Amino acid sequence: MLDAMRTRVVGLTGGIGSGKTTVAGFLADLGATIVDADRIVHELQAPGQPMLEDLAAEFGREILDASGALDRKALGAIVFADPDARLRLGRIVHPKVGIEMLRQVTAAREARVPLAVADIPLLYEGRREGRDTAGALGVEGVILSWVPVEVQIARTMERDDCTREAAVARIRAQIPIDEKRDMAEWVIDNSGNVADTERQVRQLYEKLVEAEPGD
Numbered sequence: 552m553l554d555a556m557r558t559r560v561v562g563l564t565g566g567i568g569s570g571k572t573t574v575a576g577f578l579a580d581l582g583a584t585i586v587d588a589d590r591i592v593h594e595l596q597a598p599g600q601p602m603l604e605d606l607a608a609e610f611g612r613e614i615l616d617a618s619g620a621l622d623r624k625a626l627g628a629i630v631f632a633d634p635d636a637r638l639r640l641g642r643i644v645h646p647k648v649g650i651e652m653l654r655q656v657t658a659a660r661e662a663r664v665p666l667a668v669a670d671i672p673l674l675y676e677g678r679r680e681g682r683d684t685a686g687a688l689g690v691e692g693v694i695l696s697w698v699p700v701e702v703q704i705a706r707t708m709e710r711d712d713c714t715r716e717a718a719v720a721r722i723r724a725q726i727p728i729d730e731k732r733d734m735a736e737w738v739i740d741n742s743g744n745v746a747d748t749e750r751q752v753r754q755l756y757e758k759l760v761e762a763e764p765g766d
């Protein structure tokens with residue numbers, strides 16, 4: 552009886568252009584709470600938020616644009632070439648993102664939502680941070696939105712109107728999607744049409760909310 556009201560908590564990840572956003576949308580339609588790491592990062596870094604001041608204090612006011620908002624390109628240029636700067640950025644950002652994600656998962660548990668989904672784009676690439684966050688949230692396993700790499704390239708080129716070289720370069724900066732496939736507990740094959748993906752997502756949702764943990 553108690554178990555029937557228990558919120559299952561899973562992670563969701565993908566690779567560039569693999570359909571993670573599409574899968575998250577279908578899960579939300581089915582009633583899952585999506586705890587979106589990227590959105591939380593953006594909200595915590597909005598003008599007026601203490602994190603933006605912390606970032607400016609650490610990296611200089613040149614990371615702010617004329618309106619006082621975060622200039623992601625400027626910050627990216629600083630941390631891109633400097634591993635130590637990346638570490639310092641992570642120390643400012645990750646703990647607060649983790650706390651907010653935990654707050655949202657806890658709210659989903661209290662509301663007895665059947666499924667809470669921690670949407671973490673670079674769950675595997677983040678290594679320690681990604682795993683620490685997933686562990687703190689009580690994530691039972693990870694859903695991967697997967698497509699073959701050729702489809703990943705084609706959809707990224709089309710969506711971002713970029714060259715094949717540009718798409719391949721961005722994809723190469725991530726763990727290959729087929730390696731992620733070996734690490735994930737559940738895989739949605741998003742290489743077909745969106746109706747096919749929706750059907751798979753519904754089946755997985757039903758399996759997750761109806762089954763005992765470990766299934």
Ligand code: ATP
Pocket residue numbers: 565566567568569570571572573574672696706707710741742743744745748
């Ligand atoms: P990113 O992490 O790069 O933002 P994503 O993994 O969230 O990408 P989506 O934004 O869902 O991926 O999908 C990438 C692109 O492919 C989008 O333009 C989307 O409309 C399209 N797309 C997603 N799924 C399908 C599908 N099954 N068939 C055709 N196009 C699709």
